[in-house]
Amino acid sequence: MAAEYYRLSKDKVAELFERARADYDVVAKTRDANGNLVYGRPVSFDDVAFVDEQPPMSAKAFALPQTEALVRYERENDKIRAEGPEAPTRDILIFGVNMCDATAFDIIDRVFRWDYLDDPYLGRRAQTTQFALACASIQQDCFCDRISYDEDGVDAVAYDLEGSYLIKVQTEKGRTLVERYKDLFATEDGDAESSIKAFKEKAGTAKKEPMLESAKPALEKAFEHADWEILASTCIGCGVCTYVCPTCHCFDIQDEGGSSRGRRLRVWDHCTGRTFTAMAAEQPRDRQYKRYRQRLLHKFWYYPERFGPLLCTGCGRCITHCPVKINIRELVEYFGGLKDTPPGGARHGK
Ligand code: SF4
Numbered sequence: 001m002a003a004e005y006y007r008l009s010k011d012k013v014a015e016l017f018e019r020a021r022a023d024y025d026v027v028a029k030t031r032d033a034n035g036n037l038v039y040g041r042p043v044s045f046d047d048v049a050f051v052d053e054q055p056p057m058s059a060k061a062f063a064l065p066q067t068e069a070l071v072r073y074e075r076e077n078d079k080i081r082a083e084g085p086e087a088p089t090r091d092i093l094i095f096g097v098n099m100c101d102a103t104a105f106d107i108i109d110r111v112f113r114w115d116y117l118d119d120p121y122l123g124r125r126a127q128t129t130q131f132a133l134a135c136a137s138i139q140q141d142c143f144c145d146r147i148s149y150d151e152d153g154v155d156a157v158a159y160d161l162e163g164s165y166l167i168k169v170q171t172e173k174g175r176t177l178v179e180r181y182k183d184l185f186a187t188e189d190g191d192a193e194s195s196i197k198a199f200k201e202k203a204g205t206a207k208k209e210p211m212l213e214s215a216k217p218a219l220e221k222a223f224e225h226a227d228w229e230i231l232a233s234t235c236i237g238c239g240v241c242t243y244v245c246p247t248c249h250c251f252d253i254q255d256e257g258g259s260s261r262g263r264r265l266r267v268w269d270h271c272t273g274r275t276f277t278a279m280a281a282e283q284p285r286d287r288q289y290k291r292y293r294q295r296l297l298h299k300f301w302y303y304p305e306r307f308g309p310l311l312c313t314g315c316g317r318c319i320t321h322c323p324v325k326i327n328i329r330e331l332v333e334y335f336g337g338l339k340d341t342p343p344g345g346a347r348h349g350k
């Protein structure tokens, strides 16, 4: 659909949240018991953080839970009763989601509707509406300005233009959201796209060359580059980068229980882990740098080769939260030929 533009007064945001709770299972940013910002289910707007600050964890768990029971079974005498995964009973609204998290869903969708239709995931996605809050300033370690991900699939986006929010509605789900509470929205009469362009330039999120997509041809020739071993061997394989990443989607299947009852679980996994590709005969990625190389090349070479966009929204979380401060953007720039010097600077003898 063609984009539509509205205005939402700042003093109407609380009412929008409260009224939406009647129609949606509303997810929003809030503070956990330790005071950290998380996507959760606040029951009152008093507990909502309607801010552009990026939480450490992305919103992906609302479509791809960290642990999900694909099958539950129980034996009763001679019969076995089995249940499939639980579908959401209500539509989900992610209220104030960061753009890097909102756009990540479209990237993961391509995998889960590719050679196999993953019904539990796709079911949750079909029931999810995104009401994004665009960042008014670029976040720590973020490089979304260097990745041309597609924003058009985000259902509705709010741009903070100081006095009020300019709302860009881009999908039918976004239109439904606005129509349900239309007394809260005013039609935008001005040049909305010029306002959005100026907003992004001021925020630092407007796109800047060289885009990281341009690194792919050189990355395709860099698989055997000798510096992978030096630069990626500092990785300790903790998996933090993949857990905080809005686009990482690898999972493992684990069974628990026994002959009388049990569950088959889908759980998040990570390619940087020592056992991820381990087989009875061998471990093809037998060194830690090979596992990190896999993560980077999957995002900037293999996935785009099959699906188009990068498997990254440039949120920067994997840089911020890596315990050994591996910087994926700098490594892409170096191995992708956009910079001559490696992240730690030129080494002795080089
Ligand atoms: S790879 Fe890093 S920067 Fe890219 S989306 Fe994942 S966490 Fe964010």
Ligand code: SF4
Pocket (backbone or CB within 6 Å): 234, 235, 236, 237, 238, 239, 240, 241, 242, 272, 292, 318, 321, 322, 323, 324, 325, 326
């Ligand atoms: S890159 Fe950093 S966060 Fe990711 S597995 Fe290695 S050490 Fe952990």
